Amino acid sequence: MADTPTPVQRLADRVPDLVALQLLIAVARLGSLGRAAQELGITQPAASSRVRAMERQLGVALVDRSPRGSRLTETGALVTDWARRIVEAAEAFDAGAQALRVRRDQRLRVAASMTIAEYLLPGWLIALRHERPGTAVQLLAGNSQFVIERLLADEVELGFVEGLTIPSGLSGVVVARDRLVVTVAPTHPWARRRKPVAADELARTPLILREHGSGTRQVLDAALGGLADPLLELASTTAVKAAAVSGAGPCVLSELVVGEELAARRLVRITVEGVPLDRALRAVWRVGHRPVGPARDLLSLTRTG
Amino acid sequence: MADTPTPVQRLADRVPDLVALQLLIAVARLGSLGRAAQELGITQPAASSRVRAMERQLGVALVDRSPRGSRLTETGALVTDWARRIVEAAEAFDAGAQALRVRRDQRLRVAASMTIAEYLLPGWLIALRHERPGTAVQLLAGNSQFVIERLLADEVELGFVEGLTIPSGLSGVVVARDRLVVTVAPTHPWARRRKPVAADELARTPLILREHGSGTRQVLDAALGGLADPLLELASTTAVKAAAVSGAGPCVLSELVVGEELAARRLVRITVEGVPLDRALRAVWRVGHRPVGPARDLLSLTRTG
DNA sequence: CTGAGGACATAACCTGGGGTTATGGCCGAT
């Protein structure tokens, strides 16, 4: 049977698994394979063999071994830095996943809109874990309407929404500002353009957008006066981003969403004129139920000082 | 034998491996376990079992199965978005690692300073892989001096350095601007401060810094007049970042390095006054050896338009 | 109504990566 060639990079074959990456990071910190092994709860020979396997897999020497310990190679340090980014993403995943799981001992129930749940909450949860270990958080994610309903039904104590106004029945505070930005792939004609795009030109241009009803779309429609012209309507921010990166057209997304792509120049930002694309990210709660205890702890992490 | 309790989160136990994450992403895109399996080169039962295992591990339903296909749950979509970030980090790792490996067929040799190699190059390499598949890149990473030497010895065709001036014997072009920023943990007194920090106050304050000789340190010393007062001197940007996040004191690092921490509020930015912390990131080459072919392709990816 | 086809689940089996324990070699400090 002729097996179909895999049309997708199988990263697992070329990237060491999380244990190996954490091991490498531990070696960097502790200066010894044995102690790194201990920290990860495996034996020294296991660690030795894993590091050796990584070196074979990557084709690069990562650590200098000596009878007095092990230190990272120059390139080992670089690889370790790349590894750290994977591990950080994994920590965010873990923190988020932990919160999705329904558990008996949760002390804090939170609802958040998708953009916030996706990009900001994991970081907050990691911080919370450091500051108040043992605070089990239960997370419900949905659109803004969903968040509001959970709050009013008293199913959660704290909500996070992106939007223009505070819904009635709720109080809130701005925890961050978010700005929608217009971006295109570097290959797009707009990337070379010097002149800012005016509001009416943006309204006339077909854009890659989230579907109707998303917070992002809502803000854009409001800013343009309900006129956004969809080139594509996609269900997730990631899909929108992917389409834009591949050059399909301009997209309008939160700075949070495209931050990495901008830094790496996979997307470039277009300045627009006369379109108010700022929006507030707010923590909200039922009127009269100002957050206390764990909810207050979490809230305090989201604001500067 | 009483085994020591592991002092580090063993993420591998709580985060699915890369195959599983890629599988989930493929399901999101293709709408079917079977097709997702095929894309990853495994059989349908294997995919089915892996997704089931993930759901068990996370304690959350991820996909809605039907005899007509599978679609992600609401929370499944959220989890998938978190998963995507891990996979993206893994892709960057892969692209970078690929370039470190010395191979016969490399068509382009590049040297880069650490900050650039760490944060920007993987993204460029991914982009290059899309635009010019089959361009095998060989990467040498070191400090600025190292990059310059490789270029002058004609061992690489293209270099990337962060620095104030173009070294003699080389020509170059600015590919990006980078700004050093002063940041502190949200718990640090400076985080509440409204007034900008003046140059002399910054010079008087003990800071968490990279060791002498790093490009970052160089720029800071120049900006302050060689006066930076070290609270801690650490060998890697990541170590500096970690110390700052834990509240040890203010640190001075590239925007690139702390971008994520700023977004997630693990660090907050302090405005400083009268200290020129901008620096250029440059592509450089030997005078008279303007990049052509693959080198030109890569270079064109790093600049907008 | 019925049969075909697509999609997922279940079962039985196999393989190898990665773990463990035990032991040896190397180097530096006492």
Place this chain on the structure above:
DNA sequence: ATCGGCCATAACCCCAGGTTATGTCCTCAG
């Protein structure tokens, strides 16, 4: 010279995750 810390090697073991084969369920066509 000897001891102790650190890494490598060897021999063994186990189970996670793969495969093939088959069953069930739903939908759609005729």
